[in-house]
Amino acid sequence: MNVLNTLPLIGAVLGILLxxxxxxxKGAHGKNRAAKITLLIIVLLNVHNLLDxxxxxxxxxxxxxxxxxxxxxxxxxxxxxxYTYYLFKIEVNFKLWGGVIILYTLIRWMVLIPDDxxxxxxxxxxxxFTIETVVFTVDYAISLLLNIVLLILAYLRVKNLxxxxxxxxxxxxxxxxxxxxxxxxxxxxIAILLTSIVSLFNDDKWLTFMKLETMIVxxxxxxxxxxxxxxxxxxVYGDFEDLPAEAKTKYAKSSLKTDESDELWKRIIxxxxxxxxxxxxxxxxxxxxxxxxxxxxHISQMINQRQKMSFxxxxxxxxxxxxxxxxxxxxxxxxxxxxIALEVGFNSKTAFYNSxxxxxxxxPSAFKKETKNDSK
Numbered sequence: 001m002n003v004l005n006t007l008p009l010i011g012a013v014l015g016i017l018l019x020x021x022x023x024x025x026k027g028a029h030g031k032n033r034a035a036k037i038t039l040l041i042i043v044l045l046n047v048h049n050l051l052d053x054x055x056x057x058x059x060x061x062x063x064x065x066x067x068x069x070x071x072x073x074x075x076x077x078x079x080x081x082x083y084t085y086y087l088f089k090i091e092v093n094f095k096l097w098g099g100v101i102i103l104y105t106l107i108r109w110m111v112l113i114p115d116d117x118x119x120x121x122x123x124x125x126x127x128x129f130t131i132e133t134v135v136f137t138v139d140y141a142i143s144l145l146l147n148i149v150l151l152i153l154a155y156l157r158v159k160n161l162x163x164x165x166x167x168x169x170x171x172x173x174x175x176x177x178x179x180x181x182x183x184x185x186x187x188x189x190i191a192i193l194l195t196s197i198v199s200l201f202n203d204d205k206w207l208t209f210m211k212l213e214t215m216i217v218x219x220x221x222x223x224x225x226x227x228x229x230x231x232x233x234x235x236v237y238g239d240f241e242d243l244p245a246e247a248k249t250k251y252a253k254s255s256l257k258t259d260e261s262d263e264l265w266k267r268i269i270x271x272x273x274x275x276x277x278x279x280x281x282x283x284x285x286x287x288x289x290x291x292x293x294x295x296x297x298h299i300s301q302m303i304n305q306r307q308k309m310s311f312x313x314x315x316x317x318x319x320x321x322x323x324x325x326x327x328x329x330x331x332x333x334x335x336x337x338x339x340i341a342l343e344v345g346f347n348s349k350t351a352f353y354n355s356x357x358x359x360x361x362x363x364p365s366a367f368k369k370e371t372k373n374d375s376k
Contacts, residue, residue, distance in 0.1 A: 007215050008054035011222075015047035018222055022229055029229065031241060035086035042079045043225050045072050046218040053214045071109060074143035075101070076221065077150030077189075080182075084157040087228070088236055091358065104146070111135060144193045148186060155182040162347070164238035164312045165296060166286045171232040178231055181224045188220060238285035238311030240304040243297065251297045265302060267292050278318040281347040285311045316355040319344040323356065327368045337364050 022040050029036040052069035078101045084090070112135075158179055167175060192213050234242040243251075271277050271291055280287075288311075289296040303314050322344045326332060335343075341352035341364075356364050 005054070005057040008050040008057065008218075011215055011218050012047050012050040012054065015043055015050060015218065015222055018225060019043045019047065022225070025229065029087070029233065032086065032233070035083060038079060038083045038086055039225050039228060042076065042083065042221060045069075045075065045079075046221045049073075049214060050218050071112065073140075074104065074108065074146050076217075077147035077154070080224070081150045081154040081157070083228070084154045087231070087233065088157065088161065090157065091354065108139060108143075112139065140196065141193065144189055144196070148189045148193070151182065151186045151189065155179065155186065158182060161236060162351070163235045164285045164310070164315075165232075165235040166284060167232065167235055171235055174227065174230055174232060178224065178227045181220065181227055185217075185220050185224060188216060192217070234300075237313070238296065238300050240297070240300040240310075242310075243300075247297070248301075251295075251301055261302060264292060264294055264299075265306065268299070268302075272315075272318055276318075276322075278315045279322075279343070279345045281342075281345050283315060283345065315345070317359060319346060319352075320356050320359045323352070323364065324360070324367065327364060328371045332368060337368075340364070 019040055022036060022043065029039075049069040078097070081097070195213075233239075236242075240248065240251075268288065271288065277283050277287070277291075285296045285300060289299055292299065300311055303309065303311055307314055307317075309317070323340050326335075326340045326343070327337075332340075337352075338349045341349055344352075346352040346355070353363055356362070356367070360367060362370070
């Protein structure tokens with residue numbers, strides 16, 4: 001048994017240990033069960049792929065189910081994108097992406113699952129130029145392209161993050177690791193696509209290429225997953241509930257006294273409503289902590305307990321309320337929606353639309369049109 005034949009088993013064992021760390025780890029995503037479950041599925045699908053490969057490479061074991069894992073080959077990119085949506089609490093458009101992925105999955109299964117009694121192994125290992133091998137080759141290329149596109153979208157979600165809390169050096173390193181690993185995963189998939197095209201004309205190298213591909217892709221998925229569970233989610237939204245359990249316990253025990261808490265809250269309201277600090281697009285939890293002289297964890301805890309929202313939602317609530325007033329004012333005819341978004345503190349039209357719809361249930365354009373009709 002050579003090294004290449006054994007590596008998938010070693011990788012599968014590592015994957016199982018990582019899955020246990022995600023499933024049992026209290027600090028992995030806290031109460032964000034959707035993100036946790038999605039990441040766990042990514043890891044387990046890669047474990048399945050590695051075990052499938054190991055059993056095939058060592059055929060003396062008597063395994064005849066090779067190729068089953070290929071049926072979920074196209075889901076890695078989609079799951080990573082879904083994971084970033086859940087992790088950063090972005091509204092998921094299931095009707096669009098969910099429908100496309102489900103439809104493509106059903107089509108793949110109908111086309112790829114043999115109905116003549118043959119196995120997936122017969123198709124994947126065939127060197128004959130048949131309709132089945134042509135279909136497999138085309139499907140393989142489409143699946144790779146789909147994974148590449150969706151991984152790029154996942155990377156952009158991570159790259160364009162706006163943090164509510166300034167990252168310390170350790171958090172910056174963790175964030176950069178996650179970004180860079182996603183970039184490397186995208187490059188690897190592109191390299192696989194190009195290499196697979198070349199390997200079509202070299203049957204002798206095809207099996208070796210497949211062995212290396214399976215191992216490299218799975219290990220990078222594991223590396224991304226391991227990095228992701230250590231991602232500083234609290235820094236994204238400044239939400240007290242996103243703190244690790246031990247940190248929440250620490251600050252809950254050292255909570256401010258009622259009179260101190262009330263006084264602090266008055267200062268926060270003055271900063272937000274009278275000084276309109278939210279108009280600064282770079283206004284962060286650290287800035288509010290500095291201006292009040294209270295730790296950012298205590299401020300986050302107070303906002304969470306009094307307003308039942310994260311710091312990010314708290315600030316955006318003020319921005320949206322002022323935007324609503326501007327959209328219904330006489331100035332609405334003179335300025336664009338983008339100008340309103342920038343004036344109230346948003347740094348992009350997309351961020352404004354997402355927050356406005358999240359809070360009001362309508363887009364700014366729909367809200368403006370509706371209020372205009374009501375005033376007639």
